[in-house]
Each structure stands twice: as C-alpha cells, then as structure tokens.
Amino acid sequence: MRTWVNAEINKNIKFREMKIEQIYTGCLAQGAYYIESKGEVAIIDPLREVEPYIKRAKEDNAKVKYIFETHFHADFVSGHITLSKETGAPIVFGPLANPSYDAIIAEDGQEFPLGELTIKVLHTPGHTMESTTYLLKDKNGKDHAIFSGDTLFLGDVGRPDLAQKAANMTQEDLAGILFDSLRNKIMPLNDEVIVYPAHGAGSACGKNMMKETVDTLGNQKKMNYALRADMTKEEFIREVTDGLLPPPQYFPLNVKMNKEGYADIGEILEKGTTAFSPDEFEEAANATNAIILDVRHQNDFVKGHIPRSIFIGLDGGFAPWVGALIADVEQPIILVTDKGREEEAIIRLSRVGFDATIGYLKGSFSAWKDAGKDYDTITSIPAKELKTILSKEKAPVYDVRKETEYQSEHVLDAENTPLDYLNRYMAEFPKKEPFYVHCAGGYRSVIAASILKSRGIHNLIDIAGGFADIKKSGIPVTDYVCPTTL
Known part of the structure; x- marks a missing residue:
C-alpha cells in the first residue's frame, strides 16, 4: 500500500491490459483515479499535490497521457493545471465547460484511446451543466467501469443546487436535467459495470452516501433511492432537493480557482x-x-494554546472544517503544528484553496511557553462529572453536533448550536454563568470552544469524549420522536 498525505489507495484493481487505482482521501471524502494501460496513464480528478502521480507513472515506466476532469469541483482544488504543466498531458473536460486555460472540451460520445483501453465521454449534466461521466472500455470494447464524478455517488446523486446561479436555473431545473442524465446515459449500462464516484460518505456534495467507495451499477440500481426504476421525474426532483443543507461558503471560491487557475503547490509550500x-x-x-x-x-490545545487562536486539528475532518469556518480562501493563516507536520498542514489547506499560509511557529507551542509568552487553556471535564453537576442543578448544555445527530438523540434540555453555523448562535450563549459544550467525540466541541474564546466568551466548559461518553455515563438523553404531521 502506498502512503500519500492523508490519502489511501483503497482499491487496486489489476488486469493484464489495465491497472486502476483509487486514491481516496478521507479528510475530503474524495476519490481520484490512476488508470494505466501499456505505458499510458490517465488521471481523473487529481488532488492539488501532483508529484505522487508523476512518481507513480515513472515507477510504471509510463507516461501521463490525459488528465480528465469530471466537472469544476466546489469542495476541493484539483491538481489538473499543475499536473498538465509538469507532464505536458492535456486537460479534458466534457461539453459546456469553459475554463480560462487551454483544455480539450470533448464532445458527448467522444473517445480517447489509452493503451489497449478506450475512455468514452458521457455528458451527464445536472449536478453542474458541464458534469461528465467517463466510461472505461476494455480492449474488446466491453464496458468495464464508469468514473461518475458528482453525477452518481454510492447511495446518492450529486446535489443540484451548487451551480444554479452559474447556469441561471433553479435547483429543480438542474434536478430534472440530472434525472434525464441518469436515465439516458448511466442506467442503461450493464449491471456489472463498476462505479467509481468522486466522493463518499462525509462529503458535503451529497446527503445519503454509503461508506463504501466502489460498487457495481447493478447494486446501485437496487440500493440507491435515486435510481428506482419506477421513479417519476417529479418524485426524483422532490427527493433529491429535500433536506439539502446550505453549502459551505468556500465552495464558490474553489469553483473559481478550478475554472480560472491557481498558483503551483510548490509556491504555496515555499511561502508557507x-x-x-x-x-x-x-x-x-x-x-x-x-x-x-x-x-x-x-x-494538547485544551492544555495550552496561544490566546485567540483557532483549533482545527489535522487528525479530524480538517480541510472541510477549515472551509466551513474560515470561509475566505484569501485569509492569511499562520500555523501552530506538531513538529514535522508543517508541510502536511499547508498541503491540506491548499487542497481546499487556502493558499495564504504565511508561516508557522518554530518549535511548536512548547517554544511559545518556553519564551514566557501568555497562553490560554480550556476547562474540560469528563462526562461523569457533568452527570454529578446535572443531578444537582439545571446547567445549560450546548450540543454542537449536526441537527440530524441532535434529532436522533441528545441530552435532555440541551440546546443544539451546530458548529457549521456557530456564528448564528453567538448571542444565545450565557455571558457569565458556566455552560457546557459537547459534540460526538470531543473534536468539534474544542473547535467550538476555541471560536467562542476568540470572541471573548470564556465561561465555557468542554465535555471530554463528547456524546459517546455522555451516554456511557448514564446522563439522561432523549430518544428520537418523529414529528407529528398535522
């Protein structure tokens, strides 16, 4: 298994005439693809840092021939521009794409030879108007796999609300177009065709994705609500648009970078x-x-940190939370990292378009303390201590998990203030009396605590271990009650 920065080669399928590798990045819930046949390589939806692809091709004694993009991504900055510059391989988009740089804008049905293989363009608009699925055919011309981008996920389809402004359409219009794309281009394919999507569970590009990252189309026809054979277009539009949460604020900025261009990752690393x-x-x-x-x-942050610093740990959902909470990709950032993880942090920031890292604290936080600088801490208690407190008094508890998590089960009388939208709730937190903050496992609550403290709210207490430990402690919680329909 090859180790990439926070990326894992999750599937490595080899046949005599082809090699397909899925490079899955858990932090972004994103899949990039490396396809090789007879010394020719195609990369689909590459990550921002491109050296691993170039190194991989050299190891295979192969040359990158094509760089395929399924659409202008919103949730991450693709490495297509840098990879094309480094390898000379052309960038390929599907119909209706209008990038600001040189690229092949393929026609629907156009085919690209790759060794003994063929990659066929299937224009599948709906998530965005340029969205394209790439159909891989083997040396005998048999359909082998589709690289479906954000058109088809496992268990879901791409949300149709991200491109409505650019397309001058409503989300319902785009959902209707997506319905036609799925029915006319993808569902007629053979059931044994393998589905390689651009995202998995945890991505904000969909809402009901499965944890698996590879499946057959036949199984998706059985499992995926959006592929029901008897589904009408009206039902599809209603179900696909129901329950969509607002997209993170950084999404349009990433689309702009993917469409118009960006600085090479080497420049970002040198500065950062x-x-x-x-x-x-x-x-x-x-x-x-x-x-x-x-x-x-x-x-470590709880025990000591620079006053007014914001915590978003590398060992959690780092990049998406940076995008959701900082939002402005041009915001200057200065880092406090564990020793040796500076470059990793800069790369992972750049994956979501945050290129304005100006440097890091040499020697990490211990250097700050050794220099006699002021520092802050967060009061954190175990759940069993909260249980004792709640048995004696009605103390305010704030749950920063997502609304769906809260609705499923929560501490009795706790308020839901989701981390994604914490700014909306600033006025609701007590100004003087102590209050308690928790999430599912302890990561998000410390992010919330750091933001609150940076705003001058210091009378908070974090519950270590989050809701998982709260349930173990025996603190009373609610069970989900289905809302009454009048």
Missing part, C-alpha cells in the same frame, strides 16, 4: 514553510491580521 520564532510569530500575526490556526490534537 517560513519558520517564525515566538517573537517573529507574534509580530507576523499582528502585522498581517492572520488567523492563528492550531492544528495539534484537541487534548
């Missing part, structure tokens, strides 16, 4: 890996109005 002494760090943070982003483990 500037090492600051504690005094230089403090001066740089003040001079640039940079956000101090602490990416260590939450337990």
Whole structure:
C-alpha cells in the first residue's frame, strides 16, 4: 500500500491490459483515479499535490497521457493545471465547460484511446451543466467501469443546487436535467459495470452516501433511492432537493480557482514553510491580521494554546472544517503544528484553496511557553462529572453536533448550536454563568470552544469524549420522536 498525505489507495484493481487505482482521501471524502494501460496513464480528478502521480507513472515506466476532469469541483482544488504543466498531458473536460486555460472540451460520445483501453465521454449534466461521466472500455470494447464524478455517488446523486446561479436555473431545473442524465446515459449500462464516484460518505456534495467507495451499477440500481426504476421525474426532483443543507461558503471560491487557475503547490509550500520564532510569530500575526490556526490534537490545545487562536486539528475532518469556518480562501493563516507536520498542514489547506499560509511557529507551542509568552487553556471535564453537576442543578448544555445527530438523540434540555453555523448562535450563549459544550467525540466541541474564546466568551466548559461518553455515563438523553404531521 502506498502512503500519500492523508490519502489511501483503497482499491487496486489489476488486469493484464489495465491497472486502476483509487486514491481516496478521507479528510475530503474524495476519490481520484490512476488508470494505466501499456505505458499510458490517465488521471481523473487529481488532488492539488501532483508529484505522487508523476512518481507513480515513472515507477510504471509510463507516461501521463490525459488528465480528465469530471466537472469544476466546489469542495476541493484539483491538481489538473499543475499536473498538465509538469507532464505536458492535456486537460479534458466534457461539453459546456469553459475554463480560462487551454483544455480539450470533448464532445458527448467522444473517445480517447489509452493503451489497449478506450475512455468514452458521457455528458451527464445536472449536478453542474458541464458534469461528465467517463466510461472505461476494455480492449474488446466491453464496458468495464464508469468514473461518475458528482453525477452518481454510492447511495446518492450529486446535489443540484451548487451551480444554479452559474447556469441561471433553479435547483429543480438542474434536478430534472440530472434525472434525464441518469436515465439516458448511466442506467442503461450493464449491471456489472463498476462505479467509481468522486466522493463518499462525509462529503458535503451529497446527503445519503454509503461508506463504501466502489460498487457495481447493478447494486446501485437496487440500493440507491435515486435510481428506482419506477421513479417519476417529479418524485426524483422532490427527493433529491429535500433536506439539502446550505453549502459551505468556500465552495464558490474553489469553483473559481478550478475554472480560472491557481498558483503551483510548490509556491504555496515555499511561502508557507517560513519558520517564525515566538517573537517573529507574534509580530507576523499582528502585522498581517492572520488567523492563528492550531492544528495539534484537541487534548494538547485544551492544555495550552496561544490566546485567540483557532483549533482545527489535522487528525479530524480538517480541510472541510477549515472551509466551513474560515470561509475566505484569501485569509492569511499562520500555523501552530506538531513538529514535522508543517508541510502536511499547508498541503491540506491548499487542497481546499487556502493558499495564504504565511508561516508557522518554530518549535511548536512548547517554544511559545518556553519564551514566557501568555497562553490560554480550556476547562474540560469528563462526562461523569457533568452527570454529578446535572443531578444537582439545571446547567445549560450546548450540543454542537449536526441537527440530524441532535434529532436522533441528545441530552435532555440541551440546546443544539451546530458548529457549521456557530456564528448564528453567538448571542444565545450565557455571558457569565458556566455552560457546557459537547459534540460526538470531543473534536468539534474544542473547535467550538476555541471560536467562542476568540470572541471573548470564556465561561465555557468542554465535555471530554463528547456524546459517546455522555451516554456511557448514564446522563439522561432523549430518544428520537418523529414529528407529528398535522
């Protein structure tokens, strides 16, 4: 197994005439693909850092021939532009794409030879108007697999509300187009065709995705609500658009970068890996109005951190939470990391378009403490201590999990203030009396606590271990009650 930065080669399928590798990045719930046949390579939806693809091709004594993009991605910045520059391989989009750089805009049905294989363009608009599925045919011309981008996920389909402004359409219009794409282009394919989607469970690009990342089309026809054979277009539109949460604010900025271009990752790393002494760090943070982003483990942040710094740990859903909570990709960022993880943090920030990292604290937080600088802590208690407190008094408890998690089960009388939309609830937190904050396992609650403290709200207490430990402790919780329909 090959290790990529927070990426895992989850499927490695080899046949005599082909090699298909899915490079799945858990933090983004994103799948990129490496396809090789007879010394020719195609990359589909590559990550921002491209050196691993180039190295992989060299190891196979192969050359990157094509870089296929399924659409202009919103949730991450693709590496297509840099990879094309480094390898000379052309970028290929489907019909209706209008990038600001040189690319092949393929026609529906156009075929691209790759060794003994053929990759056929299936224009499948609906998620976006340029969305395209790539059909891989083997040396005998038999349909082998589809790389479906955000058109078809496992258990779901791409949300139709992200491109409505650009397309001058409603989400219902786009959902109707997606229905036609699925019925006319994908569902007629043979059941044994393998489905390789661009995302899995946890991505904000869909709502009901399965945890698996590879499946057969036949199984999806059975399991995926959106592929029901007897489904009308009206039912599809209603079900696909129901329950869509607002997309993260950074999504349009990533689309812009993918469409118009961006700086090479090497430039971002060169700037971001500037090492600051504690005094230089403090001066740089003040001079640039940079956000101090602490990416260590939450337990370390709780014990000590630079005042007003924001915690988003590398060992959680790092990049999506950065995008959701910082939002502005041009915001200067200065890092506090564990020693040796500086470059990883910069790369993972760049994956979602945050290229304005200006440097990091040399020697990590211990250097800050050793320099005699002021630092802050977060009061954190185990769930069993909260149980004792709640048995004696009615203390305010705030649950920062998603609304669906809260609705499923929550502490009696707890308020739901989802982390994604924490700014909306700032006025609701007590100003003086102690209050308690928890999430599912302890990661999101520390993010919330860091944001609250940065806003001057210090009378909070974190519940270590989150709802998982709360249930174990015996604190009374509610069971989900289905809302009454009048």
